[in-house]
Amino acid sequence: MEKYDVVVIGSGPGGAAAAYALKDGGKRVALVEDDLWGGTCPNRGCDPKKMLVSGMEVVERNNQMLGRGFSLIESIDWPELMAFKRSYTDPFPRSFKKGVEAYGIDAIEGSARFVGDNRIEAGDAVIEADAFVIATGQRPSILGIEGSEHLLTSTDFLDMDELPKCMAFLGAGYIAFELAAIASAAGSEVTIVHHNDRPLKGFDSDLVDSLVEAYEDRGISFAFDVDIEAIAEDERGYLLRGRGSGDREYVERFDCVVGATGRIPNVEALDLENAHVNYDGHGITVDGFLQTSNPAVYACGDVVAKKAPKLTPTASFEGAYLARRILGSAAEPLAYPPIVSIVYGSPKLAQVGVSPAEAAERDGSYKLDEMDLTNWFTYRRIGEPVSKVKLVHEGDRLVGASALSSQADALINHLAILIDNAIVHEDFNRMILGSPTLASDLPSLV
Ligand SMILES: Cc1cc2nc3c(=O)[nH]c(=O)nc-3n(C[C@H](O)[C@H](O)[C@H](O)COP(=O)(O)OP(=O)(O)OC[C@H]3O[C@@H](n4cnc5c(N)ncnc54)[C@H](O)[C@@H]3O)c2cc1C
Numbered sequence: 001m002e003k004y005d006v007v008v009i010g011s012g013p014g015g016a017a018a019a020y021a022l023k024d025g026g027k028r029v030a031l032v033e034d035d036l037w038g039g040t041c042p043n044r045g046c047d048p049k050k051m052l053v054s055g056m057e058v059v060e061r062n063n064q065m066l067g068r069g070f071s072l073i074e075s076i077d078w079p080e081l082m083a084f085k086r087s088y089t090d091p092f093p094r095s096f097k098k099g100v101e102a103y104g105i106d107a108i109e110g111s112a113r114f115v116g117d118n119r120i121e122a123g124d125a126v127i128e129a130d131a132f133v134i135a136t137g138q139r140p141s142i143l144g145i146e147g148s149e150h151l152l153t154s155t156d157f158l159d160m161d162e163l164p165k166c167m168a169f170l171g172a173g174y175i176a177f178e179l180a181a182i183a184s185a186a187g188s189e190v191t192i193v194h195h196n197d198r199p200l201k202g203f204d205s206d207l208v209d210s211l212v213e214a215y216e217d218r219g220i221s222f223a224f225d226v227d228i229e230a231i232a233e234d235e236r237g238y239l240l241r242g243r244g245s246g247d248r249e250y251v252e253r254f255d256c257v258v259g260a261t262g263r264i265p266n267v268e269a270l271d272l273e274n275a276h277v278n279y280d281g282h283g284i285t286v287d288g289f290l291q292t293s294n295p296a297v298y299a300c301g302d303v304v305a306k307k308a309p310k311l312t313p314t315a316s317f318e319g320a321y322l323a324r325r326i327l328g329s330a331a332e333p334l335a336y337p338p339i340v341s342i343v344y345g346s347p348k349l350a351q352v353g354v355s356p357a358e359a360a361e362r363d364g365s366y367k368l369d370e371m372d373l374t375n376w377f378t379y380r381r382i383g384e385p386v387s388k389v390k391l392v393h394e395g396d397r398l399v400g401a402s403a404l405s406s407q408a409d410a411l412i413n414h415l416a417i418l419i420d421n422a423i424v425h426e427d428f429n430r431m432i433l434g435s436p437t438l439a440s441d442l443p444s445l446v
């Protein structure tokens, strides 16, 4: 039987951050993976999605420059765009695993399951360790409806050889908005079907309304307040059946339907009962130090039941914290800085820190500014149809921001740096930034 200081289960951003930092700290570390090395983000999440977003951005920019020296590009060649994506994803797991091994971390292939409080089995190996980090992530949750076997997932979409002519996304969260924008830009007729009338819950509702309008302008349809009950295959595609408000029947046919109704934690295969590790439907339950009900077992990333958004940067932040905790250099409970969330739609929607809704609730201590930036030079020069920002200040300090535009992803990170470093308007008097850029807009925003 092999013995390690620490065994990390799951090689995604959370597990990898922990494993590398523990190795740096002198520990003997094994990293266990039962599928694609590197986890969701580089293989079937953020990165492949953003490779396809590159195509969407070209179409978006082209549309904005029509009649300004440009005419319409034909359309996206989907198989070529997919080949571009695969040029990144296909070699990724192999080179990731090579990197792990070159760093001196033992890479073990197999599905890990606990067989005792400090012992797992993975493949043929039985392994003991002083500490375990569980970082097994999540997988798509499949709606429990009749014919659910016909639903595709985000993983299927991100590896589709041909783009369907007409498709639906069920759910109106991050995945539906991002993949719908990609599919629409590539020429598919897209509908987002949602069970209530509040898409992208968690983001500012005014900006979400503007995003929905922008999608409708691009030809994306929405079916709100529809509870889907069944999907059936026939000779012409997939028939989606449900009930709308007032018990009205909803029946539509699509070439393909992608379920995007959330993700569920990967816990079942781990046999957590054998190690006395508690979990619930949201994931593994942990204390403020990311320790589970078994003092030798920790958890980080998407598999944790937590309030923090389940994103790559939060997973790696937690993995790095856990390494410090196990190495004995983190005495305090985990504390998150303001976390940036971005929906890579068309346009992009982003937020960080105190939300406009929270600012409105705590009347008096926060000041909320709403600004339409559409006529600012940064946006005029690219023919941007909509650019809005909502800024929350506490005294002279920026504490929160929400933004909607094709540049919102970059802008929100700039604003997060101001928030994290308590940079106020006067601080820009000491700086000379390259102009005209998003960064040179900042002094006028804060
Ligand atoms: C379509 C999509 C797009 C996304 N886009 C973004 C984005 O733009 N930005 C962003 O911040 N986040 C994005 N995310 C979320 C991001 O991918 C996750 O938050 C992140 O990957 C979580 O990292 P993790 O390490 O917790 O888990 P994962 O990356 O899911 O890694 C977990 C690993 O554990 C392995 N595993 C599971 N069970 C076992 C077992 N029993 N034994 C061994 N190994 C096991 C899995 O195979 C997997 O490789 C996206 C997600 C999806 C699905």
Ligand SMILES: NC(=O)c1ccc[n+]([C@@H]2O[C@H](COP(=O)([O-])OP(=O)(O)OC[C@H]3O[C@@H](n4cnc5c(N)ncnc54)[C@H](O)[C@@H]3O)[C@@H](O)[C@H]2O)c1
Pocket (backbone or CB within 6 Å): 143, 170, 171, 172, 173, 174, 175, 176, 178, 194, 195, 199, 200, 201, 260, 261, 262, 263, 309, 310, 311, 341, 342, 343, 344
């Ligand atoms: N850009 C990014 O950072 C990014 C991109 C994609 C995914 N992610 C991560 O992956 C997670 C999963 O993405 P997602 O879009 O699947 O989840 P989500 O939680 O963002 O959205 C799920 C949507 O499905 C709806 N829904 C839930 N149950 C339903 C039901 N029974 N019937 C109909 N609709 C239902 C919800 O109301 C919601 O609108 C995200 O929460 C996020 O953590 C992040």
